[in-house]
Structure formats: C-alpha cells, structure tokens
Amino acid sequence: xxxxxxxxxxxxxxxxxxxxxxxxxxxxxxxxxxxxxxxxxxxxxxxxxxxxxxxxxxxxxxxxxxxxxxxxxxxxxxxxxxxxxxxxxxxxxxxxxxxxxxxxxxxxxxxxxxxxxxxxxxxxxxxxxxxxxxxxxxxxxxxxxxxxxxxxxxxxxxxxxxxxxxxxxxxxxxxxxxxxxxxxxxxxxxxxxxxxxxxxxxxxxxxxxxxxxxxxxxxxxxxxxxxxxxxxxxxxxxxxxxxxxxxxxxxxxxxxxxxxxxxxxxxxxxxxxxxxxxxxxxxxxxxxxxxxxxxxxxxxxxxxxxxxxxxxxxxxxx
Amino acid sequence: xxxxxxxxxxxxxxxxxxxxxxxxxxxxxxxxxxxxxxxxxxxxxxxxxxxxxxxxxxxxxxxxxxxxxxxxxxxxxxxxxxxxxxxxxxxxxxxxxxxxxxxxxxxxxxxxxxxxxxxxxxxxxxxxxxxxxxxxxxxxxxxxxxxxxxxxxxxxxxxxxxxxxxxxxxxxxxxxxxxxxxxxxxxxxxxxxxxxxxxx
Amino acid sequence: xxxxxxxxxxxxxxxxxxxxxxxxxxxxxxxxxxxxxxxxxxxxxxxxxxxxxxxxxxxxxxxxxxxxxxxxxxxxxxxxxxxxxxxxxxxxxxxxxxxxxxxxxxxxxxxxxxxxxxxxxxxxxxxxxxxxxxxxxxxxxxxxxxxxxxxxxxxxxxxxxxxxxxxxxxxxxxxxxxxxxxxxxxxxxxxxxxxxxxxxxxxxxxxxxxxxxxxxxxxxxxxxxxxxxxxxxxxxxxxxxxxxxxxxxxxxxxxxxxxxxxxxxxxxxxxxxxxxxxxxxxxxxxxxxxxxxxxxxxxxxxxxxxxxxxxxxxxxxxxxxxxxxxxxxxxxxxxxxxxxxxxxxxxxxxxxxx
Ligand code: FES
Numbered sequence: 056x057x058x059x060x061x062x063x064x065x066x067x068x069x070x071x072x073x074x075x076x077x078x079x080x081x082x083x084x085x086x087x088x089x090x091x092x093x094x095x096x097x098x099x100x101x102x103x104x105x106x107x108x109x110x111x112x113x114x115x116x117x118x119x120x121x122x123x124x125x126x127x128x129x130x131x132x133x134x135x136x137x138x139x140x141x142x143x144x145x146x147x148x149x150x151x152x153x154x155x156x157x158x159x160x161x162x163x164x165x166x167x168x169x170x171x172x173x174x175x176x177x178x179x180x181x182x183x184x185x186x187x188x189x190x191x192x193x194x195x196x197x198x199x200x201x202x203x204x205x206x207x208x209x210x211x212x213x214x215x216x217x218x219x220x221x222x223x224x225x226x227x228x229x230x231x232x233x234x235x236x237x238x239x240x241x242x243x244x245x246x247x248x249x250x251x252x253x254x255x256x257x258x259x260x261x262x263x264x265x266x267x268x269x270x271x272x273x274x275x276x277x278x279x280x281x282x283x284x285x286x287x288x289x290x291x292x293x294x295x296x297x298x299x300x301x302x303x304x305x306x307x308x309x310x311x312x313x314x315x316x317x318x319x320x321x322x323x324x325x326x327x328x329x330x331x332x333x334x335x336x337x338x339x340x341x342x343x344x345x346x347x348x349x350x351x352x353x354x355x356x357x358x359x360x361x362x363x364x365x366x367x368x369x370x371x372x373x
Numbered sequence: 374x375x376x377x378x379x380x381x382x383x384x385x386x387x388x389x390x391x392x393x394x395x396x397x398x399x400x401x402x403x404x405x406x407x408x409x410x411x412x413x414x415x416x417x418x419x420x421x422x423x424x425x426x427x428x429x430x431x432x433x434x435x436x437x438x439x440x441x442x443x444x445x446x447x448x449x450x451x452x453x454x455x456x457x458x459x460x461x462x463x464x465x466x467x468x469x470x471x472x473x474x475x476x477x478x479x480x481x482x483x484x485x486x487x488x489x490x491x492x493x494x495x496x497x498x499x500x501x502x503x504x505x506x507x508x509x510x511x512x513x514x515x516x517x518x519x520x521x522x523x524x525x526x527x528x529x530x531x532x533x534x535x536x537x538x539x540x541x542x543x544x545x546x547x548x549x550x551x552x553x554x555x556x557x558x559x560x561x562x563x564x565x566x567x568x569x570x571x572x573x
Numbered sequence: 574x575x576x577x578x579x580x581x582x583x584x585x586x587x588x589x590x591x592x593x594x595x596x597x598x599x600x601x602x603x604x605x606x607x608x609x610x611x612x613x614x615x616x617x618x619x620x621x622x623x624x625x626x627x628x629x630x631x632x633x634x635x636x637x638x639x640x641x642x643x644x645x646x647x648x649x650x651x652x653x654x655x656x657x658x659x660x661x662x663x664x665x666x667x668x669x670x671x672x673x674x675x676x677x678x679x680x681x682x683x684x685x686x687x688x689x690x691x692x693x694x695x696x697x698x699x700x701x702x703x704x705x706x707x708x709x710x711x712x713x714x715x716x717x718x719x720x721x722x723x724x725x726x727x728x729x730x731x732x733x734x735x736x737x738x739x740x741x742x743x744x745x746x747x748x749x750x751x752x753x754x755x756x757x758x759x760x761x762x763x764x765x766x767x768x769x770x771x772x773x774x775x776x777x778x779x780x781x782x783x784x785x786x787x788x789x790x791x792x793x794x795x796x797x798x799x800x801x802x803x804x805x806x807x808x809x810x811x812x813x814x815x816x817x818x819x820x821x822x823x824x825x826x827x828x829x830x831x832x833x834x835x836x837x838x839x840x841x842x843x844x845x846x847x848x849x850x851x852x853x854x855x856x857x858x859x860x861x862x863x864x865x866x867x868x869x870x871x872x873x874x875x876x877x878x879x880x881x882x883x884x885x886x887x888x889x890x891x892x893x894x895x896x897x898x899x900x901x902x903x904x905x906x907x908x909x910x911x912x913x914x915x916x917x918x919x920x921x922x923x924x925x926x927x
Contacts, residue, residue: 060799090798091674091854119855156798159857164743165667168495240394242471245495268393268472270499272744327795380772516761516819519660537823548767555819559826560902 061101061153062089067124069148076177076209077143078116078128084151088122092157094188095181097279098125099155099323102141107305107313109138112279112324114181114251115157119188125154128209130177136284136304160326161251161277163188168245170196173233173260175252176207181277182251183210186218197221199238201256204228235263250276279324280342280361282306288364292373293335307332307359311373318359318373325361332359337369381543384484384505387411389418393474393500396425399462399487401455403507404478405429405437411476412444424448426465430458432479434507455483459490466494478504482512482523485550498547509572513541514551521551526572529557529565538565541572579630580686581606581641585706589646591756592653597813599872603642607868608633608845609879609924610805615889622792625803625849629925633847637682637801638733639864640690644706647734647756650815654755655731658820660763662727664739664751671739671751672726673716674853675860679729704732726751735847735864738762742857747793749773750858756815756865758808758844759822759899796852796859803849809900809907810844813867832903837910838871841903843883870910876926880914887911 064081072078083089092115102109113127129142146152161181163170170189172182179200189196198221202208205226214222225233239248239260248269250260257278264274284304290311291298301310308330311318321329325343334357341351343358350356359371387407389396400408408427415425426448431438432455441449452458466473475496477487484503491501510524520534525541532539532554539554546553558564589596599607628634633641654661664672680702683691692703701712709732713720721728730737730753739751747770754762765773770790796802810817811828832840847864874880887908895901921927 060797092798093855093857096857156800157854158795158797162743162857165741166743239471243495244466244469244471244473245497246471265392268390268395268474268500270497272497272499273471321795321797328791329795380768514764516764517821517823519763544764545772546764546766546768547772549764553761553764553819556823556826559823560829562827 060156062098062156064125064152064154066146066148066150066152069146072128072209074206076128076130078126079142079146080117081125081127081152081154082123089125090156091122092119092184093159093162094119094185095161095163095277096157096159096184097161097181097322098127098157100127100142101153101155102138102146104137104141107309109136109141110309110323111138111142112322114161114184114277116180116183119184120191125157128177128180132281134284135281158321158327160322161249161275163249164247164273164275166245167247167273168195169243169247170194171199171238171242171246171248172196173199173201173235173238173248173250173252173256175201175256176203177209178250178252178256178277179210179214180251182249185249186214186221190218197223199223199225199233201225201227201233201252235260236267239264239267239269247273247275250274251278254278277326278344279322279326280344281324282361283342283363285340285363288366289368290364291336291368291370293370294373301363306361307357307363307369307371311359316373320360323360325358328358330358330360331356333372335370335372338365339363339369340365379543380545382481382503382545382547384503387476387478387502387504389415390474390502391418391423394423394472395469396423396474396476397462397465397469398425398427398476398478399429399458400427400477400506401430401458401479401483402432402434403437404483404504405431405434405441406506407476407478407504408444409440426450428452428458428462428465430455455486459486462487463490463494466491466496469494469496473500475501476504477501478506480508480510480524481505482510482550485512485547488547489550511541511572512551513539513554514546514549515539516553516555521549522554525552525554526570527568528571529568530554540566579635581631581635582689583641583644585644586642587645588649589643591646591650591813591815595812595814597643597646597867599868600642601875604868604872604875605926606632606641607873608805608847608866609843609873609876609882609926610807610845611882611886612922612924614882614885614920616886616891616894622789622802622804625801625851633864633866634803636686637849637851638679638686638735638862639847640683640687640734644734647815648707648732651731651753651755654816661755661818661820662730662753663762663766664724664726665741665767668726668739668741668750668856668858669718671741671853671856671858671860672718672724674856674858675737675739676725676729677715678851678853678860679733683733707732727753735862738861738863740859740861742794742859745794746770747790747859754818757818757863758810758846758865759817759819761819763820793850793859796850798852798854801849801851803847806846806848808844808898809904810842810867811840811903813842813869815865815867829899829902832906834906834909837903837906838874839869841870841900841907841910842867843870843873870907874911874914877914878920878927880911881916881918882920884908884911884915 063084065084067082068080070078097112097114099112117126131143132139225231287303319329321327328345339357340363342361430452477484510526513525514521515532518535537556540557542553544553626637633639680693684693690706694701698715703710736754740747741750749765749768752762845866849862851860
C-alpha cells in the first residue's frame, strides 16, 4: 500500500493562468472514469525527465464530483529541482503521464462549525476543490486569498464569479495585506483554520492562531516541502552494502528509486510519514513536517523524500 | 499515552493556560477546591491582559460557598441548581470566541455533562481542562438496557433499568459520559461477588 | 476484471439458525474454504496485515466481500438482531458522505464479484440495485437518502454478511463514527461510538502492545483508495452463535459452563474474523469489514492437518490469552478432544487443507 497505484492519464488541456501558473487537465487513458476523491487530496505526477523521472505532488483543484478529468495547477519555480519547469516547458496536450491515486493530507474537518480558509498565492489550489465541497454542504465558510498582484492571483476572477459572498482578497502591491490577528481574534467557537501558501504566510497565520489560544486540533495547514536543492552527498545502505551518490538536485528517495529500490513513500513532501528511515551514521538536514522536534534532534531518523545530509555521507538502515 | 491503551479518562489539576485569550471556570460542589487553587496560581502568574469568569453550583456541599465568594471577583456566579448553571454556560459558550479555555471541576458526572454542553457549542476537547474533585462516584451505562446510573460507588450494582446485577468496567465513553457495566453473573447465575464501595 | 473467474459460485443454503435450536452447519465445501488462521504448530502473536481482495481461487480472500452458503441465514439473523435492538446500527450525523461511499463500494464490488446474484445499473444519479438472493430491486437517487427505505449504510449492510464499522479520519486519528454490528465478538457499538482508535481498543491485556497499536494506526492513516488490506483474528464461541454481543451477554454467558467432554466437539466453535479495511474515496473515511466464520470442532477435525495444528496451538497458548478471549473455562475439554486427532505427525506449510 505504500506504493500507490498508478493511473495512466493523457493531458487533455494546458492553460496558462498567469505568467507563472499553468493548469493541466488529465483524462484517464484507459477510457474508464477516474477514482472519486475527497477535497484537499493531491496526486503525485510522474514525469519522464531527461536523466531521471520527476515525481511531484500537486493538489487536485477540480471538483471532487467530476470523474471524467482531474485538474492540477503548477507554479513555475525557476530555482527548483526541475519538476515544475518540466511541466511548464515540456508537457503539452496529448502527452501521456502517470499519476498516483489521490491521497488526502489536508481534509476539511467534518465537525467544524465554520471553515476559515487562508491561501497565499499558488496555495489557492487545494481550496478550489474544497470550495466545491463547502458550497455543496452549504457550510459556513470564508475564503481569504492573499497575493502580491494580479500576475500572482491565479483564479482570482473565477473565485470572484463563483464565491464572491465568501471571498476576501488582499493584494499586497496595492497596500492591502491580510492581518491574521484581526481575523483570528474574533471567530466563533468551532471555527477551523486551514492555511496553504508560502512559508512566511503559513507561519505568520499559525503562530498568530496559537498565540490567540486556538487549540491545535483546529489548526490545519498544508505545506508540501518542495525538496530543496543542496550539496551532493553519499548514502550508504547498511544492509546491502551499496553506496550511492545523491546529486544536489535529487533526493535520497529518488536516488534509491533510480538504483532500482522501492522505498515506502506516499506524499513525497515530508507530510505522510511513509518514508521514515533509520539513520545509523551521519548528520541529517531535516526538511519534513512529520517528525517531532525531539526525534529530529536525536539525529536517528529521517524522511528521505525531502531531507538531506549535512555531512558528506549518511548510513541508512536499508 | 504512557498510561497504555485505556479509554478511562485522565484528570489533572486545573492550571491557568495563559495561551488562552478567554477563560471560563465551571465547578460544582468540592470542585471549589480546584477554583481556589486555580485563582492563586492565576494571581501568581499575574496576567493583566486576560480575565476569567466562574460559574459555580454548590450542590449538597454548601461549605465552599463562602470561599468561592471570597475569591472576590465580580465574575463569580453562584447557582442554586445545576440546570441554572447549564443554561448560563450554554449561553456563554454560544457567544464565546476561538481562544476560549474551559476549566471544569467536580464529580465525573458533572465534568462530562459540562463537556457535552461544550462539545455541542463547538469547543474542541483540547481546549478543556478537567479536574475530578470530591466523590469518585461514576456515571455508568448498563450495556444491556442502556440505562445510565448517575453516581455509582460500588464495583457491582443492580441496574435500575433492567434489574440485572452489573459489574462496573474501566471502559469509558466520552460521548455518553459514562463507564460501562456488564452482567456479573451471566456465567453462573445468582453467584454475586462481594459488593464493595470502591468509588466512594 | 479477471478476478471474476477466481470467485467461488456459492450454492446458498436455505435459512439456518444461529440461536435457539442452532441448525447452522458447514457443508464439506464450506469447510475446505474455511479461513483457518494458524500458519504454525504453535501460538504466535502476529498482526500480519496483507493486501486484500487477492487470494487463491475460490478462497474467502479473493472477493472484496465474501458471499458464501450462509448468506440467507446471516441476513436473517441480522434482521432478527436489529428487530430486537435497532441500536446495533448507528452512524454519527457527520458521516453521511461515508454512508454513500459504503453503499457504492459494496454495490459495485458485489455486482462485479457475483454478477449471478447482484446487479447495479447506473444512469447518472439514478441507480437500480438488484439483489436476486433477497428478491430486492430498488431504484433510487444517489446522494438522496429519502429515496431509500433506510439510510444508505443500513440499507446496504442489511444485505451483506459480516459486521461493518465506519471510521472518520481527522487530526491524525481514526474515530468509531458508525457501524452495523450484529455478529460481534463481545464489544458494543453503541457504547464505543465516537471513540478514538486507542479508546475503542479499550482494555487490551498487555501494555507492551502499545507500540503495535501505534504502528497499526499510522499504517491505517495512510491507507490508500483501491488498496484494501486485511488480517485475521480468532477466538472460540460456544454454539454457532453469531450474536455474542455484550448487550446479550446475560443470555449467552451461561453457554460457556455447558461445555462437557462429551459435547465439546459439537458445542465448541473456532470463530475466525476476516477483518478487511478499505479507504473510502469521497469521505476519506475507512470502512472496516469484520466477516465472521464459525466452524465446530467436529467439522474442523475432518481436516487432519487443522486438527493436529489446532491442538498444538491450544497447548501453547498463554493462559492469559485464553482468559482474555473468554474460553479458559472449557479449554481443557478442547485440548483433550483435539488430542485424539494429533498423532504427532508433522504438518505441511501453509494453512490450506492437504
Ligand atoms: S513520502 Fe510522505 S513523508 Fe516522505
């Protein structure tokens, strides 16, 4: 179960949404319908790549009630490891890709009395599916959307057209910024907070919520750690005695997969906990959101989908 | 989780949680003890920004009323019956904002009644502290007929609903706010163990 | 799906009883496909979770939900239990989406695996469900509970063998948010409703099993749509009694003291639960199917390999486990009885009959 089933899809449409964001529509290749999913789910898209395949998680933004196609949006990261550039520059209509079955790490809380959604920039995508769901449930919700300017405000018009009663926008270049303290200080009991966006916004909002006494169980966020580019290093596999070089733009997980191994993994973003691996030697550079600070400090376990080495070499219990 | 896998609730002394932005204390009977301790801790911590409110029902145990009133906060409300307290509590919660901390002290029956009202109002359990004070009596739900007996103090009792002699287990339901009891002599009808006051 | 070829075509027996006169019995075919759970000649604790919906042709593991010769009897028993105690089926209000998920999963699986008995026609939201075994043909609107005679979860689980529980997932935890529980081994849905994963596993015998539970929870939280898993659990039951609920313990508890050396072969039953778990796609909830199989010792010893092995398992069972499972009182009779069939010969690997 830790190797999600692959769904063969064809790219049915590619749409440029902003100068930085493209939306991809995937149709099932085998003629069947796609699996149903719950709002907030993501899929891992496998791209062939030149040297090695890229596998990136993207939130499903299409309606969960639509089984004929899925949609994801990808922001181009010029500094990234290449996956988003590949999607932007190499993927076009008619291409065939593989995606994983949908998995949800960012679900709406079914007992919430009110849903307070806060997105920064491209962090809007998981909310697009959730808004369909909230509307259908006739839930009490607010969508707060912060962006720099219109070039970075993907789906702004769409949101305006469909959810204007619930939508609050903050365009920082116009001097309009989101004030988390003001927003969070006056919410009724039973409100649940959901945040998705850049690290700065995410931390500002969740820190404020905690400072105002929001219980942890009501704070939800999605921050897929994009695996950072770093220094190359060596991993040694204690059980098989193999030694592999991890390139600066590759992750440990990808390096192992390239070498024909099949480590457990699911989200590839440091969230789900599937790829936890025991480290026997070396210094870990943690980038995940799964391990507790305590475990991180022990330097004994790592999430190989996003974390790297500080030392020249790591010895893994594999 | 150090306790191992148990559904039996864990109670602990009320302590001001200064992360909260509003604080509401609700107590019954000997729960006053916890109120007094809480207020001293609060004063020692000295948090001028926040304040707390107290709802208190003395129940049979009237000797605490003086002490509670002496806590000298304008915010103390003392109720002559539990129903009165419950309706004011529900009203307060309906108007409350996120950031509220709820503190409950009293018997287990009282605690879980308050938790149920709070849950109904949308408060999540991680915003609630609970301290059991005074009696150890348990609210118990008979698994056979579902009748809840309010203050069971013995290991075995006769269910007022179905008349079976039932044994009180440590298995606890937060939703029902009660422990579970199961027929004690099903395998040897009529053979009852010695009945002891274990939850006095 | 080629799986169809591998699924047994059960010859459904007329209704037998799991109470009063206990007319329930297994045919020789049912005995051969009984999910005998012991892989070794001694007791070993294991959680051994494995992929479900795959298994040897004709086995109980091949279909998503096994339908066998006892279908009509178990459905009738469920109806009787519910008639006496409607609370055996309960679902918390926030689980409506999971109810429809369940209905869809069960209907599509049954129609795929047993097309001779079940048929589902979907016309957009208008669905027609045909259950030939029960003579049911209903047309309803998916997502509109008012078009069904019961809520969707109860509607469909009244037509499928085995207990079902529904688990909502939130805050990295699973909750017992609903179920249809009429053939349980001694736990009460009504009492456990709303409990979290640790609470509903309630009183376990050994604290050191904590680590096992933590790992199991993490595993289930990451359970994938379309990749169900299963495990087997077992205990002993006196008489082929499906409803060994705590609710009725005052009625069946007495059974345990009625086992004697003479009647143990007939009265004592090995009770195996095939527990399988499926992620539900729309609600992100998990459905847990607990399918119960009962076999008397007399029936079990018709398979010499099982008789030998079951004897050895009983002899090596830690006493506290026999206590926990509730059969320590009559276990000596069980061991004596089985010893007649254990000549000390080695057993072949695997759990299949020779
Ligand atoms: S794959 Fe999910 S944490 Fe690494």
